[in-house]
Amino acid sequence: MTPTELRVVIYGAGEAGELVVQGLARGHAPNIRPVAFVDDDTRKVGRTLAGLPIEWAGGPIRPFLRKYGAERVLIAIPSAPGRRIREIHRKLMQEEIPALIVPGVWSIVATNDPITTVRDVNPEDFLRRHPRVLEKGKVAAFLKGQRVLVTGAGGTIGMEMVSQLAQFPLEALAGVDLSELAVYRLSEWATGPSWFLADMSRPADVQRVFDRFSPTVVFHAAAYKHVCILDREVRAAVRNNVASTHLLVEAALAGGVHTFVHVSTDKAIRPASIMGATKRAGELIVQAAQDRAPGRRLISVRFGNVLGSSGSVLPKFIEQIERGGPVTVTDPGARRYFMLASEAVELVLSSAAAGRPGKIYILDIGEPMYITELVHDLIRFFGKTPGVDVPIVYTGLGPGEKLKEDLSEIPCRRVDDYLLEVIEDPPELSAVEDQVQGLLAAAEDGEDADLCRRLEQMIPEYADAGTLRASRP
Structure with missing residues (x-):
């Protein structure tokens, strides 16, 4: 092991995790060396993926870091919603295990491209779900x-x-x-x-x-x-x-x-x-x-x-x-x-x-x-x-x-x-142009209350919401 080498356990023994290992083997993020997988699926435990053993993630993770001489966990689960990312990160925090994550891992799976980088977990990752893939x-x-x-x-x-x-x-x-x-x-x-x-x-x-x-x-x-x-x-x-x-x-x-x-x-x-x-x-x-x-x-x-x-x-x-x-x-x-x-x-x-x-x-x-x-x-x-x-x-x-x-x-x-x-009922559009012209003219020198009334006339559902407050200046 080189002095700068970072040994990691990959959380998620799926297609993305395998692509992560392949990408690292090609020299992307050369200081990171994967040594094992952990996964929640008990059917995978005891098998190997990309030549690495798979351990069970249902219990403590720290023993596997000691077993394989790893320092961090790298999260590689492209389909995980934000709630699941939060659960995993909370579990790792409780064991005081620093985590990395593969950014844009969904695009790796979609294109079969290798990873190019990994980074620390950001708060934005907690909100993740499978994003839309552009056609x-x-x-x-x-x-x-x-x-x-x-x-x-x-x-x-x-x-x-x-x-x-x-x-x-x-x-x-x-x-x-x-x-x-x-x-x-x-x-x-x-x-x-x-x-x-x-x-x-x-x-x-x-x-x-x-x-x-x-x-x-x-x-x-x-x-x-x-x-x-x-x-x-x-x-x-x-x-x-x-x-x-x-x-x-x-x-x-x-x-x-x-x-x-x-x-x-x-x-x-x-x-x-x-x-x-x-x-x-x-x-x-x-x-x-x-x-x-x-x-x-x-x-x-x-x-x-x-x-x-x-x-x-x-x-x-x-x-x-x-x-x-x-x-x-x-x-x-x-x-x-x-x-x-x-x-x-x-x-x-x-x-x-x-x-x-x-x-x-x-x-x-x-x-x-x-x-x-x-x-x-x-x-x-x-x-x-x-x-x-x-x-x-x-x-x-x-x-x-x-x-x-x-x-x-x-x-x-x-x-x-x-x-x-x-799908909406066709809105009444014949008066829109006149309503817009009146609204824009009022915006030049009218009062806020007049503008609000004009918006209510143009948008009935806004009037129904009762947002014209007496307290409005």
């Missing part, structure tokens, strides 16, 4: 030779979208963002695409971008998204989430765009917030435009909560834990859906390739997760006891926040294993 053939055929424009390119989703789109045979790729810093970082990050500093809620800026780039496909990801902030800043929400969508759709219809994809949110389902209502308004704008655009496709795609995006709960919780707490949670019963940025973008690309005109699409991402459960496991991940070493404070739901988001209540048609098309 690249269909998407590549759709994107071949297209001029693709991404709005909000400096955000988490926008950057991931640009990164994935760059892998396809496009004629040209461009991104636009309102932030000068974001455009600077984008231009340093990638020199191939064209980058625009522009405000998509300003007609002149939209026209300038379309005149200079002439897109054929548009992915509209630019939006304000923070529920509590937008409930206080209604005019800003309307301008950025409604005006930009309206202007981009009109520019798309006037130009050579044949596919327009509006990135929406699960908060547009029976919206209880300004953020959700303005995104639902964007969906209606897209659907109303579709009625005027036979031969083109205008669709919307709804996301859940994207892990690691700016302002998302996971980085906030980690920061609070590292400070020693308290960790702030809205309500013990609060539940949310979580998805990876890569999954979110793959949903958008798949919808763009396969979506039907005027429809709304969502990703089947399993069951929602209790936020309190996530917080407890994150605290334990840092080697602390919830409520003892790190206090948890429940702050109550803020304005416009829901206790739970339940996609299972929405009737859908399954497109494939992961993509769902929303």
Whole structure:
């Protein structure tokens, strides 16, 4: 054994574990040497895989580390949901065993490529489930030779979208963002695409971008998204989430765009917030435009909560834990859906390739997760006891926040294993254009209460939610 060699026991004697051994044997991560497997399946115990013995993981793991002279456990279970990853990590922590994990191990199994790296377990791994695998053939055929424009390119989703789109045979790729810093970082990050500093809620800026780039496909990801902030800043929400969508759709219809994809949110389902209502308004704008655009496709795609995006709960919780707490949670019963940025973008690309005109699409991402459960496991991940070493404070739901988001209540048609098309009664679209024009005019000099009333008139389910509060300034 060399001085720098790290001997590991692999947790998971399956196909992924075997590929891990093969990849390490080819020299990937040369300082790591697998010496044995552990697995929960008693039928595998006593056998060998890739020339290594398989031990039972149902009892203590530490004796096997001593037996084989190993220092760490490497987790290699591609199909394990987040709950199972948490259970394994908790078990290893109780025995004070450091763990590694194979990142993107699902892609190893899907492509038969060897691993290229391993790393320490991150909190994000606790949320894992089998992610969606992009049907690249269909998407590549759709994107071949297209001029693709991404709005909000400096955000988490926008950057991931640009990164994935760059892998396809496009004629040209461009991104636009309102932030000068974001455009600077984008231009340093990638020199191939064209980058625009522009405000998509300003007609002149939209026209300038379309005149200079002439897109054929548009992915509209630019939006304000923070529920509590937008409930206080209604005019800003309307301008950025409604005006930009309206202007981009009109520019798309006037130009050579044949596919327009509006990135929406699960908060547009029976919206209880300004953020959700303005995104639902964007969906209606897209659907109303579709009625005027036979031969083109205008669709919307709804996301859940994207892990690691700016302002998302996971980085906030980690920061609070590292400070020693308290960790702030809205309500013990609060539940949310979580998805990876890569999954979110793959949903958008798949919808763009396969979506039907005027429809709304969502990703089947399993069951929602209790936020309190996530917080407890994150605290334990840092080697602390919830409520003892790190206090948890429940702050109550803020304005416009829901206790739970339940996609299972929405009737859908399954497109494939992961993509769902929303089935809804055809909304009344004949008045959408007049309602949007009135809303945008009011956003220039009207009061917040007037904007809320106009949103309620445009979106009956928002009015039903009773979100126009007397306390709204």
